[in-house]
Amino acid sequence: MLAVQKATPETGFALAEVPIPSPGGGEVLVEVEACGICGSDVHVYQWTSGYEWMKPLMPVTIGHEFAGRVVETAPGVTSISKGDRVTVWPSMSCGTCQACREAQPEHCERKVTLGLTRNGAFATHVTTPASQCFVLPDNVDFELASLTEPLCVGARAVEIGEVKLGHTVVVLGVGMIGLAIALMARRAGASTVIVVGKDDPVRLEVARSLGFSDTIDLAAFDLTTEVQRIVGGKVDRVFEATGVTASIRDGLSVLRRGGVLTVTGIHSKSVEIGLTDLVRNKHQLRGSHGATRATWVTVLKLLAQCGEEFRPLISHRVSLAETVHGFELSIRKQASKVVVMPKLAPANTKGKS
Template identity: 40%
Template sequence: MIALRKTRAAFGIEVIDIPDHDAPVGDADVLVDVAAAGICGSDLHAYAWTPSYAFMGDLLPVTLGHEFAGTIRAVGPEARGLAVGDRVVCMPTVTCGACAGCQAGRRQDCESRHIVGLHRDGAFTRRVSLPAANCLALPDGLPLETAALAEPLAVAVNAVDLAEVRAGDAVVVMGPGPIGMAAAWVAQSRGASVLLVGLDDAFRLARAKNVGLAQVADLVSDETLEAATLRVFGRRPDRMIEASGARASLEDGVPLLRPGGIFVVSGIHAEPCTLDATRFVREKKQLRAAHDSTPESFATAIRLLHAHTGSLSRLITHRMPLARGADALALASGRQAVKVMVLPQAGAGAAERTPS
């Protein structure tokens, strides 16, 4: 079977042949036929080989892909709670079970966690073996392709939870990629007034409107983040969620937040940033980091996808067969796509599909 693999510690990706699995690798694993796997910002970092992903250097080759849904094809002798034919999504964080965080039930804080599709082989291929404990069964009626949005939506739910967004809050979300768009959607669904901000991002902000986000601003004009925020809310925001990885979103955003407000960082930043700590302290702001997801946020994401399949599935802007995986990564790297789905079961000749 072919796989979309990171093989070298340098820019790029390869579509190569790897041995087919016919059984789960570990006794507590299941083997999943991958129906759809989304391209994540982390895949793009690995593809572009940015410094924040240098940790993968010793692990290569690795098949990328951690946002996926599929059907269980085989079950290991010690895999519990799942059966052949079950439709599942995967929580990509594999925890060690032994560190202080794991022992205390804080799996998100595991100090030797491994991510499927970054530390170990992932889902940009036809079949993937992973621990049964990382799989969550899906409700009937939720299409697998939509279910493959569960991981980024769970990341967004976690970020919104951490921001303690409440009804009536004025919330600015920076970065109209899949995580920012999903976080804006979740915050809006909780009754907040949300402004999604991009920078020269006309395509993705138009898409955000399609997904149901009421207020967007493209800072390509002369308007600053502060001016756009005051224009929309008439006051400084209560909550800000950064999902752009751009240094300016922190350096311009934190001073703009209202006193006592909460600023959540969820982007991966390629460079350090500067913060006026004195003003930050005097205004008693909270700066928090959101990364990854929790089993609770995953369960919420699945529920939301089931209840709002129509609007949330519009986060998917492109679908590509696995054989065109390199093109899919290049496409997802630009600003003319939101979520690009790789379809591993589609034949090499399958056409790219772009919904209206």
């Protein structure tokens, strides 16, 4: 089968022909129908710092935001059946570390991530433990289901940032996670959600198409002035989803006293912040990464109830052979979410370009 792999510690991916894997104990084999390109996959593609630990694992097939159909189950697997339509929580806990023993698998110290530390889903088939599978509600199609993982990351960030009814919120970043946070903050009851990008017209337009009328392009406007204009002061909550260090100081500058800034970006550089200001402003700085099993259940319910609300997040659909093209679209900020659909013929690539 065709698989998109990180084979060497340098920019790019290799398109490899590899055998279809067999499910091991407790596992199932999933035929992939849709797999989204994630911001973290882009970091791996570009080989920016923060992923050096992947070197000894190469070659590894990338791709962790996926949905598909179970085509084979290992003997003894009863929770999932052949033919089930599933999406998969790619973060697998060890079951034995202290966090796992304390029933907090999301904090596992030895977690394995499908598509980063074990072979993922930019391929026609992938194996996964049956315990990581969530059966899809009947009305959730595969491409919507492939959004589950990033929507969970957004939902979890909103839980960590404790968005409450009536809060004013600034989201820095218009990539998938920024948009997912904005959508979940609105669902959590925020009165105003301001979506901020920088020289990112295509994705700011996606934000507006999702109903966010308050957007700021930092290439043309000043953050403080615009936030003041929109909410008449500072905001209750800020979320950072850019990976750009300057955005942490930007975020703190528009956060009201006692407010919470939640960081979700992967930062290749460190940042200096004035701790006296942090203390006097009683600012809370929090980190959010991944999600919990409960978040997965919640987001799948949301997709079943109002899936169409989320579909505009998908801007492009490409075939497996065109995966690298999809990455280039993401890097050039020409796309919000690119979904790789292995069954799509290359010439059939759909979407704006």
